[in-house]
Amino acid sequence: MQGGGNTIAYYGYKDGSGDFFIRLDTDKCKECVNKPCVDACPAGLLEIFVNDYDDVVVRVEEKHRRKIKYSCSVCKPVFGDRIIVCQAVCKLKAIAHTW
Amino acid sequence: MPEAREFWRWKEYNWKTPDFDWKDATLITAGVDVGSVSSQAVIMCDGKLYAFSNMRTGSDSPNSALNAMKWALEGTGMTLTDIHCKVGTGYGRINVPFSDRAITEIACHARGANYMFGPTLRTIMDMGGQDCKAIRCDENGKVVSFLMNDKCAAGTGRGMEAFAELLGVSIEEVGELSLQVEEEPPPVSNTCVVFAKTEAAGLLRSGWSREKVLAAYCSAMAHRVASLLNRIGMKEDFAITGGIAKNVGVVSRLEKELGVKALKTNYDMQIAGALGASIFAKDLAEKAIRNK
Numbered sequence: 001m002q003g004g005g006n007t008i009a010y011y012g013y014k015d016g017s018g019d020f021f022i023r024l025d026t027d028k029c030k031e032c033v034n035k036p037c038v039d040a041c042p043a044g045l046l047e048i049f050v051n052d053y054d055d056v057v058v059r060v061e062e063k064h065r066r067k068i069k070y071s072c073s074v075c076k077p078v079f080g081d082r083i084i085v086c087q088a089v090c091k092l093k094a095i096a097h098t099w
Numbered sequence: 100m101p102e103a104r105e106f107w108r109w110k111e112y113n114w115k116t117p118d119f120d121w122k123d124a125t126l127i128t129a130g131v132d133v134g135s136v137s138s139q140a141v142i143m144c145d146g147k148l149y150a151f152s153n154m155r156t157g158s159d160s161p162n163s164a165l166n167a168m169k170w171a172l173e174g175t176g177m178t179l180t181d182i183h184c185k186v187g188t189g190y191g192r193i194n195v196p197f198s199d200r201a202i203t204e205i206a207c208h209a210r211g212a213n214y215m216f217g218p219t220l221r222t223i224m225d226m227g228g229q230d231c232k233a234i235r236c237d238e239n240g241k242v243v244s245f246l247m248n249d250k251c252a253a254g255t256g257r258g259m260e261a262f263a264e265l266l267g268v269s270i271e272e273v274g275e276l277s278l279q280v281e282e283e284p285p286p287v288s289n290t291c292v293v294f295a296k297t298e299a300a301g302l303l304r305s306g307w308s309r310e311k312v313l314a315a316y317c318s319a320m321a322h323r324v325a326s327l328l329n330r331i332g333m334k335e336d337f338a339i340t341g342g343i344a345k346n347v348g349v350v351s352r353l354e355k356e357l358g359v360k361a362l363k364t365n366y367d368m369q370i371a372g373a374l375g376a377s378i379f380a381k382d383l384a385e386k387a388i389r390n391k
Contacts, residue, residue: 010245010330015251
């Protein structure tokens, strides 16, 4: 299984310009108590919710899912250093971006 | 003037099993899947499929849910109050007025497909009206990975409806017709239905037959959803649900692209979400009984 058997959720979209998904390992995410990524995200993309299997995990807010490429642009400038804050603060390495 | 024909319109229907009477059941549960294009209601008796309906979603989600449920109940003598637990799912799940709980369509599709295709199922491609979902599940139908694309209509049922209308072909004949080509044409644009339609109009003007244009579109659709499946990691057994699962033109091309055969079933592949919701409703009802 992908991710060594862990549960993986992809939030985002695919369109003519490419694949733009945030990949969340929810098995790792549910182990994290404080979920620092939620407050750290400068664009406020992430939220905590209880999923269908009663795990408390993080997801991308619905309103950002179809424009994630643009919402995430704060951490992905065309020029200069790219520091992806949600990934940087996630000690369990549960968050990845596909682009 | 001749009456205009709506080529995109698919057949709405309901079904009830002749095999048993609901009055003999101890636990009756229901699931309602209010999708962006179609709505389904499923009724199960002691975990066995009893009745279902499949109809077009209207502009009002609560009414669509009610209408789908009323049609599933039609001719059974059962009323809503006879159903012990009801779960809503799909795009309009929070607007199902009679549901006891709302569960996402991702979880419900995995559970429903597990019931339809069996415990060996690991990958599901749900090709819905206005989105596609690639889902990986375990032997119990629990989701282990998912990806949903609902940004555009390419690769969805609505896109196929637009093509049926453009070419004047009944939506139910698109798949078969697309296979009536001597040689597989290159696919049209798979990134946008509007661009694909423009391209198709140009191809028709240049002398392509309807069959060839349909083949090019089915091929584009297969290519697009295959890339979503590859993203989550394809693992056999594999099955397709949703309305497009009935389109042999897309299914056969997707199988070819992935190099695997999709599992077949006698169940209606469009009811997977509602069926899964009904199974979740059974779990919830049993849990409530245990906690009493």
